[in-house]
Amino acid sequence: MTKHELPVPRKIEERDAPPAPNMPDMSASRRKALKMGIAAMGTLWMGGGAYAASRTPEGHESNVTDAPVTNVASPKDRVPFFGKHQSGVTNPRPANGMIASFSVLAETPDALERLFRRLTERCVFLTQGGTPPDYDPRLPPADSGILGPVIPPDALTITVSLGNSLFEERPWLKPHRPLRLIRMTRFPNDALDAALCHGDLNLQICANTQDTTQHALRDILKNLADQLVLRWMQEGNVPVIQPGPDGLAESARNLLGFRDGSANPDSGDEALMNHLVWVGAERKEPAWALGGSYQAVRIIRNFVERWDRAPLWEQEAFIGRTKVTGAPLDQPHGRESDTPDYTKDPNGEKTPLDSHIRLANDRTPETQDNIILRRPFNYFNGVAKNGQLDQGLLFICYQADLEKGFITVQRRLDGEPLEEYLKPVGGGYFFTLPGVARKGDFFGSALIAALRA
Ligand code: HEM
Numbered sequence: 001m002t003k004h005e006l007p008v009p010r011k012i013e014e015r016d017a018p019p020a021p022n023m024p025d026m027s028a029s030r031r032k033a034l035k036m037g038i039a040a041m042g043t044l045w046m047g048g049g050a051y052a053a054s055r056t057p058e059g060h061e062s063n064v065t066d067a068p069v070t071n072v073a074s075p076k077d078r079v080p081f082f083g084k085h086q087s088g089v090t091n092p093r094p095a096n097g098m099i100a101s102f103s104v105l106a107e108t109p110d111a112l113e114r115l116f117r118r119l120t121e122r123c124v125f126l127t128q129g130g131t132p133p134d135y136d137p138r139l140p141p142a143d144s145g146i147l148g149p150v151i152p153p154d155a156l157t158i159t160v161s162l163g164n165s166l167f168e169e170r171p172w173l174k175p176h177r178p179l180r181l182i183r184m185t186r187f188p189n190d191a192l193d194a195a196l197c198h199g200d201l202n203l204q205i206c207a208n209t210q211d212t213t214q215h216a217l218r219d220i221l222k223n224l225a226d227q228l229v230l231r232w233m234q235e236g237n238v239p240v241i242q243p244g245p246d247g248l249a250e251s252a253r254n255l256l257g258f259r260d261g262s263a264n265p266d267s268g269d270e271a272l273m274n275h276l277v278w279v280g281a282e283r284k285e286p287a288w289a290l291g292g293s294y295q296a297v298r299i300i301r302n303f304v305e306r307w308d309r310a311p312l313w314e315q316e317a318f319i320g321r322t323k324v325t326g327a328p329l330d331q332p333h334g335r336e337s338d339t340p341d342y343t344k345d346p347n348g349e350k351t352p353l354d355s356h357i358r359l360a361n362d363r364t365p366e367t368q369d370n371i372i373l374r375r376p377f378n379y380f381n382g383v384a385k386n387g388q389l390d391q392g393l394l395f396i397c398y399q400a401d402l403e404k405g406f407i408t409v410q411r412r413l414d415g416e417p418l419e420e421y422l423k424p425v426g427g428g429y430f431f432t433l434p435g436v437a438r439k440g441d442f443f444g445s446a447l448i449a450a451l452r453a
Contacts, residue, residue: 063268064375065261067241067252068095073208075152081127083435084291085278088159088204089398090267090373093252095240096213097206097377099297099394100233101199101428104166105226109451112173112444115227119160120442122223126216129153144218147211154212158220159204160443161295161430166200176450178279178289178431180402184296187410189419196232196299196426204295204396210235232426234299236377236394251326251336255302255378255391256421258319259326262336263357265371276405277373277398288446291434296372296406298395299379299426305388307421318418320355329355339363359412370412372397372405395427402429 073094079087106112129151132143143151167177186192203220205213213235221230238252251261265272279285279292307315316322320329326336330350340351342363351358361367374397381390399405406429433443 063249063251063261063264063266064090064093064373065251065264066092066249067239068093068208069243070240072243073155073240075154075208077155077208078128078153079155079157081124081436082438082441084437085293085435086157086159086432087127087435088157088206089277089293089375089432090273091157092267093238093375093377094155094206094208096208096210096235096237097204097375097394097396098213098217098233098235099202099204099396100217101163101202101231102228103231104200104228107170109172109448111227112451113442113448115224116444116448117442118224118227119220120436122220123158123160123443124436124439126151126219127153127156127158144215144222146218147215151215152212154208156205156207156212156216158216159206159295159432161202161204161432162444163199163201163428163430165198169200172451176286176288176447178292178294179283179285180294181431182402182429184427184429187424188414189422190424192427193425196234198428199231199430201228202295202297202428202430210237234379234394234426236379238377248335254376254393255304256307256315256319258315258321258323259336260376260393261374262321262326263339263361264374267373273373275400276371277400279400283400286450288444288450289431289434290446293398293400293432294402294405295430295432296395296397296399296402297427297430298424299392300395301390301392301423301425303388303421303423304391310421317352317355318416318421320351320357328357354417356413356416356418359416360409369401369404370408372399372409392422398432 077094079091081087104112104115106115131150132141135142162181164177164181164183167173167181168183183198203217205216207213207216217233220228241250241252244250251259251264254260265276267273267277274280277293279289279294281290285292312323316329320340321327321336322329322332325334327334328338328340328351330340330342330345331338340357340363342351342358345351347353348355348358353359361371374395376396377394379392379394384390397406434446436443436445
């Protein structure tokens with residue numbers, strides 16, 4: 001159905017439908033009312049400097065796409081670095097993020113190991129914070145100084161992912177490539193700029209403030225100058241909101257003005273994340289890849305001037321949710337956390353069949369393996385050459401299987417009416433390395449061991 005064939009808005013029946021039958025309710029949003037009822041909070045800093053997200057009664061963390069809450073973030077927020085999985089995937093997203101994509105200069109296993117060890121050392125220091133060493137004044141200072149003499153952790157996470165080209169172009173690495181890692185190919189609505197695509201290695205750098213993400217990037221550029229060459233980067237952020245009077249957590253809004261993340265799976269549910277996001281033994285990936293994840297990145301320009309002239313009914317029909325509250329269109333007086341019931345709307349009279357959310361996830365048993373964990377940021381790149389605002393979504397998502405996850409969902413979205421307002425211009429597919437288990441370990445240590453075996 002094209003824009004012009006969309007039905008005029010109907011008065012939508014007010015009712016409170018239960019979740020669709022047969023469907024596991026995987027969304028984090030349903031838990032929001034519960035968890036935020038206990039305490040209106042976003043990210044808490046515990047006295048000892050440990051970073052802890054808000055917790056549900058079941059002990060789950062906030063969802064990754066909850067909006068950060070004003071005055072809750074602190075420079076002392078510290079996200080643990082060591083663990084089975086890397087940080088920056090399932091932990092709640094702070095207000096700022098970027099993807100920086102690099103070419104890797106390493107041409108031997110030894111050189112790759114040196115890179116991974118050095119990168120680990122910098123990431124441990126930067127994410128945990130501390131005082132840089134004093135250097136001889138005749139040398140450049142150890143630190144750029146932009147955060148002052150002591151580096152605060154500021155909820156910094158640096159998530160390391162590898163691109164297909166790293167494996168493809170090195171015969172000694174190629175046999176170890178994650179099974180489902182491929183080079184991103186063009187989708188019908190894409191207008192990809194080669195200068196904004198792919199890369200051997202990317203860093204997703206997230207923190208409370210942009211100063212901290214920029215500081216981390218400059219530190220890594222300086223300390224790994226002989227090992228990494230920056231190819232492209234895209235910064236983004238999410239709006240920080242006032243705590244609501246009802247204490248409910250809200251998903252942050254994207255630049256179309258809609259809440260983004262409402263139906264994201266619950267990132268605090270470990271079993272669910274093991275199924276959907278983290279690579280487990282059942283995936284038959286190389287052993288070194290266990291505990292990693294596939295990352296899809298897309299830089300998606302939003303034609304905001306055009307969108308701002310589109311009628312509200314059309315905006316809501318294209319997305320499939322109400323703009324103000326984020327409630328599904330079949331429960332317009334409900335909440336963002338309500339689950340649409342498509343079984344009662346087989347012809348799309350309430351939620352159009354080609355609305356974004358219905359195409360992305362029709363909530364049938366067949367499509368439950370296609371659920372992805374989205375962790376996007378809004379971006380503002382100033383003015384394009386034609387005088388229009390260059391703004392959009394730095395779309396990032398994680399899944400245990402790239403083909404079943406992002407690629408399948410994007411194929412279903414191909415040709416959606418919303419494309420009239422979107423233009424993907426960059427991005428790539430990457431494999432997010434497993435975590436660094438403990439002190440002394442380093443990124444990709446299992447891959448290096450496999451190379452040597
Ligand atoms: C600029 C581009 C995009 C915008 C503005 C956008 C916006 C939205 C909005 C407003 C929602 C409803 C709230 C929510 O559940 O999060 C949503 C849901 C969703 N989007 Fe997007 N989206 C974009 C791109 C994508 C892409 C590229 C994918 C994947 C290929 C995707 C996958 C999804 C999924 C899976 C859902 C949840 C559907 C559900 O389970 O009900 N989106 N998006």
